[in-house]
Each structure stands twice: as structure tokens, then as C-alpha cells.
Amino acid sequence: GVFGRRQAVHEYPYRDKAWVEDMGRATRRFTIRGFLLQSSGLYTAPDVMTQRDSLVAACETGSAGTLVHPTLGELTVSIPESGLRITEGLAGRVFEFTLTVIESGLRVFAITSSADAASTVQTSWLAVAAKTAGTFIGEIHGTINFFTGTMHTLQNTAAFWERSVTSTMNA
Structure with a gap:
């Protein structure tokens, strides 16, 4: 080399x-x-x-x-x-x-003026903020789905025990 x-x-x-x-x-x-x-x-x-x-x-x-x-x-x-x-x-x-x-590397160019630098920083900040917001919303959506599933499981378990007790008392 x-x-x-x-x-x-x-x-x-x-x-x-x-x-x-x-x-x-x-x-x-x-x-x-x-x-x-x-x-x-x-x-x-x-x-x-x-x-x-x-x-x-x-x-x-x-x-x-x-x-x-x-x-x-x-x-x-x-x-x-x-x-x-x-x-x-x-x-x-x-x-x-x-x-x-x-x-070979990434296609990145040098920043030659302060206006370009400000624009680049603003664009980068917006991209990071959008990605962070998307990740946060995805995590909340996952948590809500988890709790919804847990509630359905608890409801089904309670209904099962209610039916079991009722059938035992009727027998």
C-alpha cells in the first residue's frame, strides 16, 4: 500500500x-x-x-x-x-x-462560507430532532401496545376464573 x-x-x-x-x-x-x-x-x-x-x-x-x-x-x-x-x-x-x-469515503464537501455552515447546522439539527421524535413516538407506541396486551390477558384470565367459579358453584 x-x-x-x-x-x-x-x-x-x-x-x-x-x-x-x-x-x-x-x-x-x-x-x-x-x-x-x-x-x-x-x-x-x-x-x-x-x-x-x-x-x-x-x-x-x-x-x-x-x-x-x-x-x-x-x-x-x-x-x-x-x-x-x-x-x-x-x-x-x-x-x-x-x-x-x-x-473510498463518504461524499462530504468542505463548508466554505458561514451562511452554508449555518444552513448545514440547522439542517443537521432538524434531522436529529426528527429522528429523535420518531424514536420517542415509536417507543411510546410499543409501550401502549404492551399495556393493551397485558390488559387483554388480565381480562381473559379474570373471565376464565369467573367461569370456573361459576361452573363449580352450579355443579
């Missing part, structure tokens, strides 16, 4: 050293090398052509996907242009591939 920080290097006339401005963690890029085998005893998979076609189709989807990395765990990644390179070997029974992926 490729790791590091994004930096803006500011160089000025008549100065021997630059000022380096940190701009956050750089986008992580990984290169994975692997192979696809025909009739492998290690894993059950369809024929090698189907495996290759499935890998190509997964790499050509328009959205990010989940990559389970052996040491970094689950990552959301995108495949850049020419990110998958496949080489055929052994008369089409083995495919070697090199896959380059870019760690």
Missing part, C-alpha cells in the same frame, strides 16, 4: 526552505497481486473463465465496494481506470492479476 499525508508545499522567493502545510491523511492506495486457477483443490469456485469475468464485472461497477484485506480488515474501495490488469497463462487455465484499489 501507499500511505502518507497530503501536503501543500509553499515556496517563496529568496527563502532557502519551504513551508509545508499539512492537509490531512492522503488517500490510501493498495496493489494486490493474485491468481485465478482452473479446478483448484484449495477452494471451490466455478471455472476460471467465469471467475475472471466475475472479477472484471466487479471492477467495472460504478460504485465503491467492500474489500476484505487480510491485515487491514474491511475497506470500502474504488477501482481506478486501468486498476485491474490480467495476464493469461498455462493455456487459459491460470490468470494472474494485479488489482489497484483506492480507499
Whole structure:
């Protein structure tokens, strides 16, 4: 993988050293090398052509996907242009591939003005308030249903005992 920080290097006339401005963690890029085998005893998979076609189709989807990395765990990644390179070997029974992926995040943009910031805060507050109110109403609805069910159970139990006592007295 490729790791590091994004930096803006500011160089000025008549100065021997630059000022380096940190701009956050750089986008992580990984290169994975692997192979696809025909009739492998290690894993059950369809024929090698189907495996290759499935890998190509997964790499050509328009959205990010989940990559389970052996040491970094689950990552959301995108495949850049020419990110998958496949080489055929052994008369089409083995495919070697090199896959380059870019760690992908949420579509979030920087706020550039105070009016935008105020609007964003207000919108976020309204969303939180609406979700909280919905959750509260749902909990009250559940509690009312619980007590209604309990009351029906008590009424049915009382009716059962009333019938039992009445039938015993009449017998």
C-alpha cells in the first residue's frame, strides 16, 4: 500500500526552505497481486473463465465496494481506470492479476462560507430532532401496545376464573 499525508508545499522567493502545510491523511492506495486457477483443490469456485469475468464485472461497477484485506480488515474501495490488469497463462487455465484499489469515503464537501455552515447546522439539527421524535413516538407506541396486551390477558384470565367459579358453584 501507499500511505502518507497530503501536503501543500509553499515556496517563496529568496527563502532557502519551504513551508509545508499539512492537509490531512492522503488517500490510501493498495496493489494486490493474485491468481485465478482452473479446478483448484484449495477452494471451490466455478471455472476460471467465469471467475475472471466475475472479477472484471466487479471492477467495472460504478460504485465503491467492500474489500476484505487480510491485515487491514474491511475497506470500502474504488477501482481506478486501468486498476485491474490480467495476464493469461498455462493455456487459459491460470490468470494472474494485479488489482489497484483506492480507499473510498463518504461524499462530504468542505463548508466554505458561514451562511452554508449555518444552513448545514440547522439542517443537521432538524434531522436529529426528527429522528429523535420518531424514536420517542415509536417507543411510546410499543409501550401502549404492551399495556393493551397485558390488559387483554388480565381480562381473559379474570373471565376464565369467573367461569370456573361459576361452573363449580352450579355443579
